Every structure is written in structure tokens, then in C-alpha cells.
Amino acid sequence: MAVYGYARVSSTDQDVALQEAALRSAGCEIIRAEKKSGTSTEGRTELQTLMDFARNGDTIVVTRIDRLARSIADLAAIVRTLEQKGVALRATEQPIDTSTAAGRCFLQMLGVFAEFETNLRRERQLEGIAKAKAAGVYEGKGRPATIPADKVRELAAAGMGPSAIARQMRISRMSVHRALKADAP
Structure with missing residues (x-):
């Protein structure tokens, strides 16, 4: 029975260090972290690796539920997958623990609010x-x-070709094509 941590930030200029420290304090033996948007589970390879690796009796810990998912559909799918495997989900900053009825209830309420916040x-x-x-x-x-x-x-109307225009104006040919395309119907 292992305890795994999952940390996520949305952009590359954000840092997962605070989440990782909280997860270590919560007893996580292995922590998977990634810098990806939480609006979808697509492309979140670290989360998928963790979910694939976790076994019956294990626990996955996040700092907050919005680190895991930002939509009810994604959250429900993740929780359902973990429950089928016998893996519990806990959050360090929220009273979420899917091994208890109260924890499951609170998880569902927070999921609704996370999706509402994203929509707002x-x-x-x-x-x-x-x-x-x-x-x-x-x-x-x-x-x-x-x-x-x-x-x-103006230069194109005078009969000059895109390459010649680009050289004369010291711009790329693509910029010339874009300017000409913007003028087209």
C-alpha cells in the first residue's frame, strides 16, 4: 500500500515546489509532477502514468482537487477509474478522502465549484x-x-513579385503573402 503524489501547474512559468513539499509532508513516496492545463486530461502523461501504476490499496494525494481536474466529467472519470482499481484519493488542503462517504461527498461538491470557476x-x-x-x-x-x-x-500592383517585395521591404515572403491575402475577398 503506497502513497503517491500528483502535482500540477498550468503554465511553464509556475513552480510545483510548494505542492511537492506538501505532498512529501503528507507521506507521498513518489511524486509525479507536470506543467499542463487542468481543463482536460488529454496530454497529461504524468497523471496517466500514476493512474496506470497505482494498485489496490494505494492512495493518490493532491494538494487541491483543482490540481487533478477542472471539469466534473474529467473528475468523475478519474475518480471512477481509481475506485475500480481500489485506489483512494486524498487532498492535503481539502477534506477529501474517497475512502470515506463524507470525503466522496465533499469531492463531488468541490468538483462542481471547480467547473463553475473555469466557466466563469x-x-x-x-x-x-x-x-x-x-x-x-x-x-x-x-x-x-x-x-x-x-x-x-502597392508594390504587388506595380507588378513586383512576393520575393522581390520581401527583399525590398526586408520582411519575410510569408509576411508579403499574409498582407496580400488580407486584401483578397
């Missing part, structure tokens, strides 16, 4: 994007265009 964040992001678009300061992902598209189109 997504709504706020979309509202911000809509507001920026309405103000004319958002044109999609990436930085604002720095290539004078009108100059590219």
Missing part, C-alpha cells in the same frame, strides 16, 4: 475580448501588425 473565467475572458474588439484594440491572437500592408499591395 472563460466567460470573463470572452467578455474582455468582446469589449476590446468593440473598442478596436483587439484583432485576435498575436501582436499588432507591423508590416505596412498598403505598401506591400
Whole structure:
């Protein structure tokens, strides 16, 4: 009967050190950590390795349930898989322990709140994007265009080819093609 830890952060500039320390303090013998979004279980190889490796009587520990999943569907699938294998799930910062009825109940409630929080964040992001678009300061992902598209189109209309335009303007041919494509119907 082993105790395994799982630590996760969403972006590469975040650090799992605090989670790992808490998991060690909780008695985790092996800790798997990764820097991946929690909105899906896709591509989370460390989590999958841990779930595949855990055996009947083992326990997987996380610091908080949102480190494991951000949607009810993913959380339910993970918990169901662990229960079928006889593996318990515990959280160090929340009263979650799937080996008890109260712990399972609290887990389900927190899962609902984690998904709600994710949906709220997504709504706020979309509202911000809509507001920026309405103000004319958002044109999609990436930085604002720095290539004078009108100059590219002018040179192309004068019969100059994309390679020659790129050389003259000291830009890439792809930038030339993008500028010309933006002008197309």
C-alpha cells in the first residue's frame, strides 16, 4: 500500500515546489509532477502514468482537487477509474478522502465549484475580448501588425513579385503573402 503524489501547474512559468513539499509532508513516496492545463486530461502523461501504476490499496494525494481536474466529467472519470482499481484519493488542503462517504461527498461538491470557476473565467475572458474588439484594440491572437500592408499591395500592383517585395521591404515572403491575402475577398 503506497502513497503517491500528483502535482500540477498550468503554465511553464509556475513552480510545483510548494505542492511537492506538501505532498512529501503528507507521506507521498513518489511524486509525479507536470506543467499542463487542468481543463482536460488529454496530454497529461504524468497523471496517466500514476493512474496506470497505482494498485489496490494505494492512495493518490493532491494538494487541491483543482490540481487533478477542472471539469466534473474529467473528475468523475478519474475518480471512477481509481475506485475500480481500489485506489483512494486524498487532498492535503481539502477534506477529501474517497475512502470515506463524507470525503466522496465533499469531492463531488468541490468538483462542481471547480467547473463553475473555469466557466466563469472563460466567460470573463470572452467578455474582455468582446469589449476590446468593440473598442478596436483587439484583432485576435498575436501582436499588432507591423508590416505596412498598403505598401506591400502597392508594390504587388506595380507588378513586383512576393520575393522581390520581401527583399525590398526586408520582411519575410510569408509576411508579403499574409498582407496580400488580407486584401483578397
